[in-house]
Every structure is written in C-alpha cells, then in structure tokens.
Amino acid sequence: MAIDGFTTRPELAGTFGMVASTHYLATAAGMAILERGGNAFDAAVAAAFTLHVVEPHLNGPAGDAPIILATAADPVPRVLCGQGPAPAAATVERFEELGLDLIPGTGQLAAVVPGAMGAWLTLLRDHGTLPLRDVIEFALGYAEHGHPLAAGVARTIGAVAEQFRTHWTDSAAQWLPGGQAPVAGQMLALPALAATYRRLLSEAEAAGSDREAQIEAAYQAWYQGFVAEAIDAFGAHEVMDESGRAHRGLLSGADLAAWRPGYEPTASLDWHGVTVHKAGAWSQGPALLLQLGMLEALGELPPHGSAERIHRVTEVAKLAFADREAYFGDSPEAFAALPDLLDPAYLKSRAALVGESASAELRPGSAGGRTPRLAAFLDSPAALADSGSVADAMVSVEKAEANGRTRGDTCHIDVVDRWGNIVSATPSGAWLQSNPTIPELGFCLGTRAQMFWLERGLPNSLAPGKRPRTTLSPSMLTRDGVAVTAFGTPGGDQQDQWQLLFLLNHVVDGLDLQASIDAPAWHSTALPNSFTPRTRAPLDVVVEGRFPQEVFDGLRGRGHIPVRSGPWSLGRISAVSRDPGTGVLRAGANPRGMQGYAAGR
Numbered sequence: 001m002a003i004d005g006f007t008t009r010p011e012l013a014g015t016f017g018m019v020a021s022t023h024y025l026a027t028a029a030g031m032a033i034l035e036r037g038g039n040a041f042d043a044a045v046a047a048a049f050t051l052h053v054v055e056p057h058l059n060g061p062a063g064d065a066p067i068i069l070a071t072a073a074d075p076v077p078r079v080l081c082g083q084g085p086a087p088a089a090a091t092v093e094r095f096e097e098l099g100l101d102l103i104p105g106t107g108q109l110a111a112v113v114p115g116a117m118g119a120w121l122t123l124l125r126d127h128g129t130l131p132l133r134d135v136i137e138f139a140l141g142y143a144e145h146g147h148p149l150a151a152g153v154a155r156t157i158g159a160v161a162e163q164f165r166t167h168w169t170d171s172a173a174q175w176l177p178g179g180q181a182p183v184a185g186q187m188l189a190l191p192a193l194a195a196t197y198r199r200l201l202s203e204a205e206a207a208g209s210d211r212e213a214q215i216e217a218a219y220q221a222w223y224q225g226f227v228a229e230a231i232d233a234f235g236a237h238e239v240m241d242e243s244g245r246a247h248r249g250l251l252s253g254a255d256l257a258a259w260r261p262g263y264e265p266t267a268s269l270d271w272h273g274v275t276v277h278k279a280g281a282w283s284q285g286p287a288l289l290l291q292l293g294m295l296e297a298l299g300e301l302p303p304h305g306s307a308e309r310i311h312r313v314t315e316v317a318k319l320a321f322a323d324r325e326a327y328f329g330d331s332p333e334a335f336a337a338l339p340d341l342l343d344p345a346y347l348k349s350r351a352a353l354v355g356e357s358a359s360a361e362l363r364p365g366s367a368g369g370r371t372p373r374l375a376a377f378l379d380s381p382a383a384l385a386d387s388g389s390v391a392d393a394m395v396s397v398e399k400a401e402a403n404g405r406t407r408g409d410t411c412h413i414d415v416v417d418r419w420g421n422i423v424s425a426t427p428s429g430a431w432l433q434s435n436p437t438i439p440e441l442g443f444c445l446g447t448r449a450q451m452f453w454l455e456r457g458l459p460n461s462l463a464p465g466k467r468p469r470t471t472l473s474p475s476m477l478t479r480d481g482v483a484v485t486a487f488g489t490p491g492g493d494q495q496d497q498w499q500l501l502f503l504l505n506h507v508v509d510g511l512d513l514q515a516s517i518d519a520p521a522w523h524s525t526a527l528p529n530s531f532t533p534r535t536r537a538p539l540d541v542v543v544e545g546r547f548p549q550e551v552f553d554g555l556r557g558r559g560h561i562p563v564r565s566g567p568w569s570l571g572r573i574s575a576v577s578r579d580p581g582t583g584v585l586r587a588g589a590n591p592r593g594m595q596g597y598a599a600g601r
Contacts, residue, residue: 009589017600020414026047052116054150056443059116059427068476078263082119089252090112090463092456100454102377109247115261125216143189157181160433164176173437193441193443232256267285281335320496325374327367330467410428410471412424420483425474483578493527517590572593
C-alpha cells in the first residue's frame with residue numbers, strides 16, 4: 001500500500017527528457033518530439049494536440065489551457081494564459097432577460113473565447129523550435145486514420161447518446177457511427193477535425209518557409225479566418241441546453257479576433273525550501289498557496305495517513321476555498337486582495353480557526369481589513385446538497401443527468417528536457433458533451449462561462465471581456481530561483497486539494513514523485529462547486545478506500561461525514577522534475593484510470 005511506501009510503478013529517472021500526461025498516446029507523442037530534437041515546448045504542444053483527439057470528453061481545440069513555463073535561458077516561471085474571456089454580448093442583463101439565475105452548464109450561452117489553440121500556437125512560436133507540421137502530425141494521424149477509443153470516452157458518449165439523437169444531431173453524426181454509441185477499443189476517426197487540421201496546415205505553409213510566420217498564419221486562420229467564421233455562423237443556431245430551453249450563442253467572430261493570449265507573472269509562496277508558483281487570482285491556483293501557508297502556521301503535520309492529518313488538511317482547505325469564493329476573480333479587486341491573502345500574519349490568523357471538530361460553515365476572512373462577500377446563492381438552501389451526492393458527481397465524468405448535463409473533466413501535461421526547459425499545462429473545456437459539434441470544424445465550443453456569477457458586484461461576476469475564475473491550475477516549484485518541478489492534475493475544484501497532498505507527500509514526507517502520486521488521497525466537498533449547480537456538502541470528506549477503518553472512524557469522531565470512494569479513484573496527478581546540480585530528470589504519472597503515463601530516458 002502506498003501509505004507504507006509501495007508504488008504501482010517506478011519513478012522514472014534519466015538525463016534526456018521526460019513527458020507525463022493523462023493519456024499514454026499524448027505522452028508518446030511528446031516523447032517522440034523530444035527524440036527528434038525538439039524541446040519541452042514542442043513536446044507539450046504535440047501532446048496537447050493529441051489530447052484533443054484521444055481525450056475529447058476532457059478537452060478540445062476550442063477549450064482552455066493555462067500554462068506555466070520556465071526556459072533554460074530564463075528559469076523564472078511565467079504564466080501563459082490560455083483562458084479566453086466572456087464575449088462582448090455576455091452581460092448580466094442579457095441573462096436576466098432570459099430568466100436565468102445561473103449560466104447553464106451546457107450549450108451556447110456558456111461559451112467563452114476559445115483560448116487553448118491560441119495558447120499552444122503562442123507557446124510553439126515563442127519557445128518551440130519545430131514547425132507546426134511536426135507537432136500536429138500525431139493528432140492529425142489519429143483524427144484521420146482513427147485511434148482505439150478510450151473507455152472513458154466511450155462511456156461519456158454512451159451517457160449522452162440520447163441527448164445527441166434528440167437535440168444535438170450534429171454531435172450524433174460525429175460521435176454515433178452508424179447511429180450507435182462506440183465501445184471501448186473501437187477504432188474511431190474524426191474526419192471533420194482532420195480536415196480542419198489539414199486546412200490549418202495548408203494556410204500556415206502558404207505563408208512561406210519561415211517557421212514563425214507559418215505559426216502566425218495558423219493563428220490568424222483560427223481567430224480571424226475560417227475557424228472564426230464557422231464559430232460565428234454557428235452562434236446563430238438555437239441549441240438546447242440544460243435549462244430545458246434552446247438558446248442562441250453570444251460568442252462572435254469579433255470576440256475571437258479581439259483576443260490574444262498573454263504572459264503574466266505567477267502568484268507564489270516560499271514554503272519548505274521551495275517556492276510554489278501558480279496562476280493568479282483569475283484562477284483558483286492561489287488557493288493552494290493559502291493552504292500551504294496555513295499548514296505552515298499550524299506547525300508540524302500529524303502523521304502521514306492518519307485521521308488527524310486528514311482532519312487538519314480538510315479544515316484548512318475549507319478556509320482557503322472560502323477565501324476563493326469571496327476574493328478570487330478576474331477583477332482589480334481580486335488582484336489587489338491577493339498580497340493580503342498571502343500575508344503570513346493573515347494566514348496565521350486563519351489557521352487559528354482550525355479546531356478539533358469539523359466546521360460546516362463557509363468562513364471567508366477579512367483580508368487586509370476587507371469585508372468579505374459571498375454570492376447570495378451560497379446562503380440559499382439550493383446550495384446545500386445531500387451527503388455523498390456532490391462526491392458522486394465529482395468523481396464520475398461519464399454520468400448523464402435527466403436534463404442532459406454530464407460533467408466534464410480535464411487533462412494535464414508536464415514536460416522537462418535536457419536543457420532545463422520545463423512546462424506544466426492543464427488543458428480542458430470544449431468537451432464533446434459541452435455543446436453540439438460544429439460540423440464544418442469537427443469540434444465544439446466550451447462552457448467555461450458557467451463559472452461566473454450572475455449576481456452583480458462580486459470578483460467573479462459576469463462581464464464582457466472578463467475571464468471566468470477557472471479551476472484549471474498547473475503548478476511549478478523553484479529552488480534557489482531555478483525551476484525544478486512541474487506538476488498538476490485534472491479534477492475541477494479538487495485540483496488544488498489533490499496537488500496539496502502531492503506536495504505534502506513529496507516535500508514534507510520525502511516520497512519520490514511516483515510514490516507521492518500513488519499515496520491514498522482525499523478531498524473535501526464543503527467548498528462550493530465551481531460548475532452548475534454550484535452545490536456543496538459541508539461536512540463530507542471523500543476518502544479513498546485504501547485507508548484503514550480506524551481512519552474513517554477517527555474522521556467521524558471529529559464530526560466529518562467520511563464518504564468512502566474507490567481504492568484508486570481520487571486524483572490524476574502527473575509530475576516531472578530536474579535536479580539543476582546533476583541534470584537528472586525524473587517523472588511519475590497517475591495509475592488511477594489506467595490511462596496516464598510518463599515516459600523518458
């Protein structure tokens with residue numbers, strides 16, 4: 001058992017390059033690029049394009065992709081923001097006219113500017129070395145000639161097959177060959193997506209032989225050319241969504257043309273001899289930093305695997321995510337609050353609230369003397385869920401509800417090369433079950449706008465041109481100013497809880513990357529779900545079944561409601577690292593789901 005040091009796989013070690021991702025075909029594509037002489041950024045882009053094809057229920061070309069990177073020449077991590085903003089027509093007033101209190105979790109109203117492709121093309125142009133053709137050929141081949149369908153994709157298609165047949169017939173045409181849901185292992189080609197990639201390459205190479213000019217031409221084709229035109233035209237279609245009504249889209253070609261991904265500094269915290277780097281307050285990433293700071297203020301951790309440790313970590317998570325709800329968002333107020341949220345005195349005062357018993361309250365603090373404000377919805381009975389129901393929804397990404405809602409999830413990629421380039425990325429959104437397939441393009445739009453509040457005056461209130469507060473949360477560690485580790489996980493609101501466990505296992509307990517990933521996991525569902533229907537279960541703590549019974553009993557004795565999950569069900573972390581002194585590279589990947597792999601030499 002991992003709690004005693006047992007691991008499912010060895011931690012990989014070498015000196016040439018390491019790739020870890022949530023699907024072995026993406027990992028293999030990234031590794032093949034390194035073998036050709038490409039760098040970590042070339043490899044990450046190849047892996048990302050491959051994930052669009054082989055994990056389409058978890059991400060797509062029109063999704064989102066926050067990226068943290070550090071180069072051999074400049075080892076200070078930076079964020080490349082592949083999170084697109086709300087359309088110009090997306091206003092609170094528009095949703096009020098439609099009679100909606102929450103943005104639907106499916107359909108056109110929830111679409112934001114697709115950020116993933118822009119981020120990957122920007123990363124390739126600015127930091128890669130290979131032309132677009134080299135890095136897209138793996139995805140193009142799998143889309144054109146087919147690939148063995150992963151079990152999770154097949155289950156997702158099966159869950160939404162009736163929705164496709166009844167309402168989203170363009171999706172049915174692509175995902176239900178012969179009118180039937182495909183089965184795991186079946187070869188499935190995506191000819192419309194392949195044609196999109198072929199045309200993208202054609203327009204790129206028409207720009208001449210210069211690599212950067214080709215990539216820029218591809219960018220223009222996507223955001224101002226044939227892709228943007230198809231997205232603009234599709235927005236006029238009425239699409240049935242989970243509200244039970246059909247709505248036209250708000251996203252336009254002009255929204256795509258007006259956006260560019262940008263570089264930003266990370267949010268960071270010094271902790272246990274390393275500096276932890278996350279995306280800024282427009283993401284949930286700083287919640288990891290808040291948890292680390294509070295745990296540091298509480299002193300030595302209880303023993304690994306004990307009910308005492310689970311209790312302490314869970315209570316700290318509740319406080320950190322309460323602050324997320326009150327302060328995080330793409331707003332000047334959120335950016336101004338972040339230094340106060342990370343102030344050691346504030347974190348110490350917050351940590352002092354952790355008691356011997358589980359708290360059911362959502363308790364944001366007064367960072368910098370501010371008066372915290374939560375969305376009014378969170379005080380309503382509708383925000384509270386029955387015990388176990390939130391856990392079930394968060395663990396399963398392939399279960400359809402009566403209204404057609406099916407929760408999507410996320411992918412993750414980490415790459416490090418022999419030169420010291422390193423990247424962590426968490427692509428997600430534009431799941432095949434998010435929106436109808438756009439027939440001319442072979443992919444669908446995302447639904448990230450469902451994370452906005454329609455209540456005015458909150459840091460995460462909907463506004464045109466504003467980024468939704470995303471759950472996507474890549475991570476990087478530096479030591480003495482040099483990037484040494486990249487890691488992350490899918491999991492929505494759980495991402496910065498599971499990553500916290502990884503850090504405690506690896507940095508505090510001294511487990512290697514793979515053992516830190518394999519160790520039994522848990523998470524709280526006391527925090528409000530960032531996705532519709534935005535509910536929470538205040539006392540639930542979801543715990544993998546590998547923990548002994550005395551742990552469950554100990555949690556119950558502290559007032560928690562322990563929800564027993566499968567023995568290998570929580571977390572999908574992958575990680576890579578580099579020792580600057582020796583040049584040794586290491587990697588590990590999640591065995592849960594039997595799909596994530598690391599490769600390297």
